[in-house]
Amino acid sequence: MTKQLLKGNVAIAEAAVRAGLEAYFGYPITPQTELLEHLSARMPELGRVFLQAESEVAAINMLYGALSTGARAMTSSSSPGFSLMQEGLSYIAASDIPGVVVDVMRGGPGLGNILPSQGDYFQVTRSAGHGDYRPIVLAPASVQEAIDFTVLAFDLAEQYRHLVIIALDGLIGQMMEPAELPPMRDINTHRPDWALTGAEGRPKRMISSLYLQAEAQEAVNRRTQARLKIISENETRWIEYMTDDADYLLVGYGSAGRIAYSAVQSARRDGLKVGLLRPQTLWPFPSERLHELAGQVRGCLVVEMNAGQMLDDVRLAVNGRVAVDFFGRMGGIVPMPDEILGAIQQMQHERI
Amino acid sequence: MTADIKCDDMTITYQRPDAFTDAHTHYCPGCTHGVAHRLLAEALDELNLREKTILVAPVGCAVFIADYFELDGCIAAHGRAPAMATGIKRVQPDKVVVTYQGDGDLASIGAAEVMHAAVRGENITIVFINNAIYGMTGGQMAPTSIIGQKTTSSPQGRSVVQSGHPIQMSELLAGLAGSAYVVRRSLHDAANIRKAKKAILTALKVQQAGLGFSLVELLSTCPTNWGLSPMDSLAWVKTHMLPIYPVGDFKVADGVKEVMRDGVRSNS
Incomplete structure (x- = not known):
C-alpha cells in the first residue's frame, strides 16, 4: 500500500470499513461530521448498514442493539453529542459487549465551539457514563495513528468484550496528512456465543445490565474490575x-x-x-x-x-x-x- | 354421562405457549400485563416465530419480560427500545424484532425514538401498553394520564394548565408515512382481548412481509396504582380510558389487508 493524503475523520471511517465494520449509526456534529459523511457513501456501496439517527441518544442505543447481535459496529460524535451518549455507553459497558465509539473533542464546556480541545479527558477516562467502570481510551496523535488505533480498537473491544473509546482532539480529526490505510479485511460472519441471533435450536440468550440483588451487582462489578486489571497489565501503551x-x-x-x-x-x-x-x-x-x-x-x-x-x-x-x-x-x-x-x-x- | 368419557377423548385445549418460560411473573393481581404477554406468546407460537424473534424489553414494569419469554432478549435503556430494536433489525433483517413498552417509556421519555422509528418505516413491531400511569415507580402521572386523574405526582388530579393533555400515540404515529399498521385495542373484556390477539398477529405478519412499522396499543389496567380492585379497574378502562383512547385501526397501509387476508407470502 502507498500513502495517501487523508483527513483524520475520513481516515478513521475508512480504517473502520477495512477493519470489517458492519454497521454505523451516527448524528452530524462538527468537527467529526466527515466521518459520518464518508460512511454514508461507503457502507451502502459495500452492502453494509449506515443509518443517520435522529439524535446521539438514538445513535448510541442503535449501536447497543447492533452490538448485541455480535456485529462489528461503531458510532462517532464530538463533545456535546458524546455527552448525550453517556447513558448508552454505560449500558454497553455494563452488558460486557464489545463496542467502539469515537469522540472528536471540541472546545467546551456547553456548546463551546468547534475548535480542537482535550476537554473530555475526565469524561472519557473516568467512566464515560454513569456507574463504576472504565473504558479503554485510545488517543492518537496523527492521522496514521488514528488509522492504526481504529483497527486496534475493534480488536481490543472484541478480545476483552469491552468498550473502547477513540478520543482525539479536533485537530487530528480535521488535519490532512499522508497516511497508509490497512488492507481490506473480510467481514467476520462468525457470531459469538452470547449474541442475540434468535434462539434457534439452542437455549435463549439475554443481554442485560439489570441486577436487582446487591450481591449479584457487586459480583458483576468485581468481574469487571478483574477484567480491567488484566487490560491494565497488558494494554497500557x-x-x-x-x-x-x-x-x-x-x-x-x-x-x-x-x-x-x-x-x-x-x-x-x-x-x-x-x-x-x-x-x-x-x-x-x-x-x-x-x-x-x-x-x-x-x-x-x-x-x-x-x-x-x-x-x-x-x-x-x-x-x-x-x-x-x-x-x-x-x-x-x-x-x-x-x-x-x-x-x-x-x-x-x-x-x- | 361422565362414565362414558374415555381418556382417548381428552385433548389439550389450553397450555403454556412454547414462547413462554415457566417463570412466575412479578405482576400485581389483576394487572393486564399477563394477558398482553399471553397474547404475544400465542401469536409468536402460531406464526412459528419463537426461534427467530428478538424481544426488546423496556424500563418499567415489563423490564423483566425477557425472563418470561423463551426468546433471545435484551433490556433497552428507558424509552430507547425502538432505537435498540433498529440496531438489531438493521444487521439482522431476516429476524423478527419486537419491543414491548409502557406509556412512560414510549410516550414520554422515548417519544423521539418511537416517532423516528415510525418515520423511517423501521420494520419492527411494538406492543404498547397504555395504562395511564407510571407503574414501576409507584403511580406517578404519565403523559397518558387522563384529565383529573389523581396520581402520586398529581395529587389534585391532572390539570391541563399544569401538565397539558393526554397524548394519543396511535393517532400521532398513524400520521407518519412510515407507519404500516397502527391500531389500538383494549384488554378490558374477552371480546376485546380476542381482537387484541388478532391485531398482534397482524402486526407480526406485517413485519414478516417487510411492510414497515407496526404498533399495537393495548389499553391496560394498573389496579395497584389506580387504587381500584381488578374488576373496578377493568370497568375504569371502559368508562374513563375508552372515551379518550378509542379502539380502532388508525393506519392500515397498502398491502396490510392482503397480509391479513392471505397471510405472509414471503419473509423479504
Missing part, C-alpha cells in the same frame, strides 16, 4: 522520546503530545535535557513508567489543551517524587512549541 538522559519530562497526548515533541527538540537545541512521554492509552494510564521516570528527572511538565485534567493522573502516578507543573491552552487554542519551551525554562529556573 505510550511513546517515549529522549527520556534516557532527561532532566525534565514533558507529558502530553494527542496534538498536545505531538507539539510537545517539537518543544523537546527546541529544548535540546538550547542544551536543555528534556524528554517526552506521550500516553497512547489514556486508560489504562502509563502510571508505573511515569513513576519510574519521576525518580530520574528534576521536574515534570504536563501539557494539555484543557485546564489540567490528565494532570491529576500524572500527579497520582508521580506521587510526590518530583514537582509536576502544568501548561495548558483552552477554548480551542492549540499550544505553540515556543510556549511550551518557555514553560520548561520557567520550570528549570524554579527547580534548580
Whole structure:
C-alpha cells in the first residue's frame, strides 16, 4: 500500500470499513461530521448498514442493539453529542459487549465551539457514563495513528468484550496528512456465543445490565474490575522520546503530545535535557513508567489543551517524587512549541 | 354421562405457549400485563416465530419480560427500545424484532425514538401498553394520564394548565408515512382481548412481509396504582380510558389487508 493524503475523520471511517465494520449509526456534529459523511457513501456501496439517527441518544442505543447481535459496529460524535451518549455507553459497558465509539473533542464546556480541545479527558477516562467502570481510551496523535488505533480498537473491544473509546482532539480529526490505510479485511460472519441471533435450536440468550440483588451487582462489578486489571497489565501503551538522559519530562497526548515533541527538540537545541512521554492509552494510564521516570528527572511538565485534567493522573502516578507543573491552552487554542519551551525554562529556573 | 368419557377423548385445549418460560411473573393481581404477554406468546407460537424473534424489553414494569419469554432478549435503556430494536433489525433483517413498552417509556421519555422509528418505516413491531400511569415507580402521572386523574405526582388530579393533555400515540404515529399498521385495542373484556390477539398477529405478519412499522396499543389496567380492585379497574378502562383512547385501526397501509387476508407470502 502507498500513502495517501487523508483527513483524520475520513481516515478513521475508512480504517473502520477495512477493519470489517458492519454497521454505523451516527448524528452530524462538527468537527467529526466527515466521518459520518464518508460512511454514508461507503457502507451502502459495500452492502453494509449506515443509518443517520435522529439524535446521539438514538445513535448510541442503535449501536447497543447492533452490538448485541455480535456485529462489528461503531458510532462517532464530538463533545456535546458524546455527552448525550453517556447513558448508552454505560449500558454497553455494563452488558460486557464489545463496542467502539469515537469522540472528536471540541472546545467546551456547553456548546463551546468547534475548535480542537482535550476537554473530555475526565469524561472519557473516568467512566464515560454513569456507574463504576472504565473504558479503554485510545488517543492518537496523527492521522496514521488514528488509522492504526481504529483497527486496534475493534480488536481490543472484541478480545476483552469491552468498550473502547477513540478520543482525539479536533485537530487530528480535521488535519490532512499522508497516511497508509490497512488492507481490506473480510467481514467476520462468525457470531459469538452470547449474541442475540434468535434462539434457534439452542437455549435463549439475554443481554442485560439489570441486577436487582446487591450481591449479584457487586459480583458483576468485581468481574469487571478483574477484567480491567488484566487490560491494565497488558494494554497500557505510550511513546517515549529522549527520556534516557532527561532532566525534565514533558507529558502530553494527542496534538498536545505531538507539539510537545517539537518543544523537546527546541529544548535540546538550547542544551536543555528534556524528554517526552506521550500516553497512547489514556486508560489504562502509563502510571508505573511515569513513576519510574519521576525518580530520574528534576521536574515534570504536563501539557494539555484543557485546564489540567490528565494532570491529576500524572500527579497520582508521580506521587510526590518530583514537582509536576502544568501548561495548558483552552477554548480551542492549540499550544505553540515556543510556549511550551518557555514553560520548561520557567520550570528549570524554579527547580534548580 | 361422565362414565362414558374415555381418556382417548381428552385433548389439550389450553397450555403454556412454547414462547413462554415457566417463570412466575412479578405482576400485581389483576394487572393486564399477563394477558398482553399471553397474547404475544400465542401469536409468536402460531406464526412459528419463537426461534427467530428478538424481544426488546423496556424500563418499567415489563423490564423483566425477557425472563418470561423463551426468546433471545435484551433490556433497552428507558424509552430507547425502538432505537435498540433498529440496531438489531438493521444487521439482522431476516429476524423478527419486537419491543414491548409502557406509556412512560414510549410516550414520554422515548417519544423521539418511537416517532423516528415510525418515520423511517423501521420494520419492527411494538406492543404498547397504555395504562395511564407510571407503574414501576409507584403511580406517578404519565403523559397518558387522563384529565383529573389523581396520581402520586398529581395529587389534585391532572390539570391541563399544569401538565397539558393526554397524548394519543396511535393517532400521532398513524400520521407518519412510515407507519404500516397502527391500531389500538383494549384488554378490558374477552371480546376485546380476542381482537387484541388478532391485531398482534397482524402486526407480526406485517413485519414478516417487510411492510414497515407496526404498533399495537393495548389499553391496560394498573389496579395497584389506580387504587381500584381488578374488576373496578377493568370497568375504569371502559368508562374513563375508552372515551379518550378509542379502539380502532388508525393506519392500515397498502398491502396490510392482503397480509391479513392471505397471510405472509414471503419473509423479504
